[in-house]
Amino acid sequence: MTQDQQQENRVEQQRVPAAELAEQLAWHWENQARPRLAGLTDAEYFWEPVPGCWNVRPRGTSMAPVQGGSGDFTIDFAFPEPEPAPVTTIAWRVAHLLVAVLGMRNAAHFGGRPVSYEDFDYPGTAQEALELLDGYYAAWITAVSALSPGELAAPAGEAEGRWAQQPMSALVLHINREMIHHLAEIALLRDLYANGLR
Numbered sequence: 001m002t003q004d005q006q007q008e009n010r011v012e013q014q015r016v017p018a019a020e021l022a023e024q025l026a027w028h029w030e031n032q033a034r035p036r037l038a039g040l041t042d043a044e045y046f047w048e049p050v051p052g053c054w055n056v057r058p059r060g061t062s063m064a065p066v067q068g069g070s071g072d073f074t075i076d077f078a079f080p081e082p083e084p085a086p087v088t089t090i091a092w093r094v095a096h097l098l099v100a101v102l103g104m105r106n107a108a109h110f111g112g113r114p115v116s117y118e119d120f121d122y123p124g125t126a127q128e129a130l131e132l133l134d135g136y137y138a139a140w141i142t143a144v145s146a147l148s149p150g151e152l153a154a155p156a157g158e159a160e161g162r163w164a165q166q167p168m169s170a171l172v173l174h175i176n177r178e179m180i181h182h183l184a185e186i187a188l189l190r191d192l193y194a195n196g197l198r
Helices: 003-014 018-037 042-046 090-110 126-145 149-153 158-163 168-194
Strands: 056-058 066-068 073-077
Touching: 018 126, 018 149, 018 168, 042 090, 042 126, 042 168, 056 090, 073 090, 090 126, 090 158, 090 168, 126 168, 149 168, 158 168
Parallel strands: none
Antiparallel strands: 056 073, 066 073
């Protein structure tokens, strides 16, 4: 993308107010995603629908090439990611939302506690995971809702790597997409579990 195209993109996205960007995710969270997480059990949270899933596991029990985490549970990974990538469990997907989607962005842009896959203390129960997810989501959506038009148009910054020069509004849209699609995947896994695929 040329600099002129990036500037046109910034100007176009600046026209969308923060409240509208936040509302896209907030509506999905409040009306679809969060209600679908109600009653999530530990059995569902850790359920592996096929052999070889990536999961969150008690420390020392994983066979994955990379096992990140600072606490009693670790997350499965590999670098580079294999092709095809393993199917991931609800626990893994929630951990991804906590660390890479919300946690790192809350830290980089809104003063949250720094997190990484390597040093995160992964929750060992569905309830603990949902409590963390609720808190991380609330921090994100509150901060995004308060962004000014100038802040939305400003470059996202170094924390976003090769997308550093993209406007903050582009990052917000990206996080909306990440949250919506991963939460939909989690809902599908719950449907499969509830309908006897286990």
